[in-house]
Amino acid sequence: xxxxxxxxxxxxxxxxxxxxxxxxxxxxxxxxxxxxxxLEAVAKDxxxxxxxxxxxxPNRDALLASVLELRRTDLVxxxxxxxxLDDTGEALRQWLLAVEDYFSLYIGLSEPxxxxxxxxxxxxxxxxxxxxxxxATSDFLLAAQRDGHAREGILGRDLFLAxxxxxxxxxxxxxxxxxxxxxxxxLENGYGI
Amino acid sequence: xxxxxxxxxxxxxxxxxxxxxxxxxxxxxxxxxxxxxxLEAVAKDxxxxxxxxxxxxPNRDALLASVLELRRTDLVxxxxxxxxLDDTGEALRQWLLAVEDYFSLYIGLSEPxxxxxxxxxxxxxxxxxxxxxxxATSDFLLAAQRDGHAREGILGRDLFLAxxxxxxxxxxxxxxxxxxxxxxxxLENGYGI
DNA sequence: ACCTGAACACCGTTCAAGT
DNA sequence: ACCTGAACACCGTTCAAGT
Numbered sequence: 250x251x252x253x254x255x256x257x258x259x260x261x262x263x264x265x266x267x268x269x270x271x272x273x274x275x276x277x278x279x280x281x282x283x284x285x286x287x288l289e290a291v292a293k294d295x296x297x298x299x300x301x302x303x304x305x306x307p308n309r310d311a312l313l314a315s316v317l318e319l320r321r322t323d324l325v326x327x328x329x330x331x332x333x334l335d336d337t338g339e340a341l342r343q344w345l346l347a348v349e350d351y352f353s354l355y356i357g358l359s360e361p362x363x364x365x366x367x368x369x370x371x372x373x374x375x376x377x378x379x380x381x382x383x384x385a386t387s388d389f390l391l392a393a394q395r396d397g398h399a400r401e402g403i404l405g406r407d408l409f410l411a412x413x414x415x416x417x418x419x420x421x422x423x424x425x426x427x428x429x430x431x432x433x434x435x436l437e438n439g440y441g442i
Numbered sequence: 443x444x445x446x447x448x449x450x451x452x453x454x455x456x457x458x459x460x461x462x463x464x465x466x467x468x469x470x471x472x473x474x475x476x477x478x479x480x481l482e483a484v485a486k487d488x489x490x491x492x493x494x495x496x497x498x499x500p501n502r503d504a505l506l507a508s509v510l511e512l513r514r515t516d517l518v519x520x521x522x523x524x525x526x527l528d529d530t531g532e533a534l535r536q537w538l539l540a541v542e543d544y545f546s547l548y549i550g551l552s553e554p555x556x557x558x559x560x561x562x563x564x565x566x567x568x569x570x571x572x573x574x575x576x577x578a579t580s581d582f583l584l585a586a587q588r589d590g591h592a593r594e595g596i597l598g599r600d601l602f603l604a605x606x607x608x609x610x611x612x613x614x615x616x617x618x619x620x621x622x623x624x625x626x627x628x629l630e631n632g633y634g635i
Numbered sequence: 636a637c638c639t640g641a642a643c644a645c646c647g648t649t650c651a652a653g654t
Numbered sequence: 655a656c657c658t659g660a661a662c663a664c665c666g667t668t669c670a671a672g673t
Contacts, residue, residue: 264637289665298639303667338634360614367616390633399633407624408633410617414607421553423560424603431600439632440583440592440601441531457656482646491658496648 268305270295276316283356283420284313310361314374317354321378324351328385338398341389342437345412348382352416359417363410383409411436461498463488469509476549476613477506503554507567510547514571517544521578531591534582535630538605541575545609552610556603576602604629 274295278286288309292302306312314321327347334340352359365375387405394401415432418424424432467488471479481502485495499505507514520540527533545552558568580598587594608625611617617625 261637267638287665288667299665299667300640300669301638304637309666363611363614363616367614397635400631400635403624403628403633404621407621407628410611410621411625411628411633414611417610418556418603418607421556421560423556428597428600428603431596432604435596435600435604435632436628437632437634438593439628439630440596440604441630442590442593454656460657480646481648491660492646492648493650493659494657497656502647 267295267297267301271297271302271305271312272316275312279313279316279355284309284358284361288312310365311374313358313361314378317378320351320354321381324348325381325385328389332388332392336398337389337392337396341393341399341408344386344389345408346433348386348409348412349416349419351382352413353419356420356422358420359413362413379409386412460488460490460494464490464495464498464505465509468505472506472509472548477502477551477554481505503558504567506551506554507571510571513544513547514574517541518574518578521582525581525585529591530582530585530589534586534592534601537579537582538601538629539626541579541602541605542609542612544575545606546612549613549615551613552606555606572602579605 271291275291278291278294288302289299291312292299295302302312306315324347328344331340331344331347334343352362362375362379365373365379368376370376383406385405386409390399390403390405390408393399415429415436418432419429464484468484471484471487481495482492484505485492488495495505499508517540521537524533524537524540527536545555555568555572558566558572561569563569576599578598579602583592583596583598583601586592608622608629611625612622
């Protein structure tokens with residue numbers, strides 16, 4: 250049983266090194282400058298030509314997906330642990346918070362994911378993340394509905410989108426922590442009476 | 443009593459014509475290509491050099507604000523009419539819908555407005571729109587709270603941001619009408635029980 | 636097989652020269 | 655007073671030439 254990261258044929262050492270260096274530098278640039286940061290600058294900082302970056306990652310979303318891979322699997326694992334909670338309402342709440350944190354990692358991270366949802370293109374490297382997270386959100390919502398902790402007539406996809414839009418507001422920097430807390434409350438309890 | 447559009451000193455005819463033409467073309471480009479559309483292309487389509495566009499509108503947000511001016515005043519007027527409704531809960535709902543529609547006009551319109559909120563710069567040409575709309579939202583919310591149609595512990599600014607984020611999702615095209623309706627329901631009544 | 640970096644196309648923005 | 659458009663800086667992306 251071979252690991253997914255190490256293919257059968259051995260790779261040239263510089264290829265592995267370049268790829269790792271690009272990912273490391275890209276992570277820093279995404280964090281500092283947001284998702285729209287200059288890929289040319291990333292390549293230069295990583296000490297490779299732009300062609301090398303594009304060879305490894307054919308487009309921005311591919312690079313983004315690779316940079317996020319570790320965080321992504323962490324989130325999926327957290328979802329599995331939260332599935333064991335007895336209070337399914339609390340599990341749903343905590344899950345939505347985790348999704349929100351994930352999409353708040355870099356400025357503008359929500360947008361390419363919404364594009365992935367719109368395009369419905371399974372080749373979009375961010376599509377799998379969306380599919381997995383929407384699916385998990387559905388599970389949490391269904392469990393909460395079964396236990397009378399969530400209303401009917403809502404889809405997991407809806408709550409995924411809601412968490413996403415909270416992350417979008419947070420990452421723009423226009424919304425402080427207190428406002429985020431209130432907005433979460435509005436999502437959970439509504440503004441109406 | 444002179445109209446705001448016609449200053450005391452008469453302007454050269456070509457200046458007036460250029461400005462009007464730029465606004466007309468920009469509106470079409472914003473509609474077709476979103477807020478991030480190429481200003482160079484707008485200038486070319488309007489038959490002026492890029493310098494002329496920048497002379498009239500020093501930056502993208504200034505052009506955007508001018509293009510939206512008519513819609514903006516329409517929205518403010520609608521707010522005044524809605525203020526006469528007896529059912530303050532219904533007035534709040536309709537107002538939030540109108541705000542949502544406003545920010546759905548062009549793809550990406552929500553984002554520069556959130557930036558205006560973050561920057562807290564009164565010179566930002568979009569700041570006045572945000573201030574006015576937040577202020578109006580507060581009035582509607584307060585009235586609804588007084589009549590027992592809205593919960594306490596929420597700010598008008600919160601609901602303005604919520605409407606804005608709905609518009610953001612709509613304008614990305616990832617969210618269809620049915621989903622938008624459900625998300626509005628979540629905002630009003632919450633997903634929890 | 637992989638990398639390099641020049642090259643192309645495009646855009647935002649400024650400003651010297653025109654009228 | 656206003657307009658023009660060349661010019662500069664920057665970026666995404668490709669691809670012929672190298673190793």
